[in-house]
Amino acid sequence: MDTAIVLSLPHEQYEQLTEIARSRRIPIDDIAKVMVSEWLDQQARFARACMLMRDLGKGLARGAAPHNVALNHDKFLYSRKHA
Numbered sequence: 001m002d003t004a005i006v007l008s009l010p011h012e013q014y015e016q017l018t019e020i021a022r023s024r025r026i027p028i029d030d031i032a033k034v035m036v037s038e039w040l041d042q043q044a045r046f047a048r049a050c051m052l053m054r055d056l057g058k059g060l061a062r063g064a065a066p067h068n069v070a071l072n073h074d075k076f077l078y079s080r081k082h083a
Helices: 011-026 027-057 073-078
Strands: none
Touching: 027 073
16 A cells, blocks of 8 residues: 655756656656655665675774784885886
């Protein structure tokens, strides 16, 4: 079952939306549903990315690393002779 909402837009945006709907012969309601659906999908992808970053960060700074790349960064990069 669909739930109705009220959406207020600035006049310029409403005119743009009306023109697009008219030119493509698509009801404004259908355009609004697609826009909301795409925005919600984008938010879900963002939330998954945030959770992934949190999971990747778990355990950082716990215990000693096998070697300190940051400490030896310049030595590693610039001590070798490049062909």
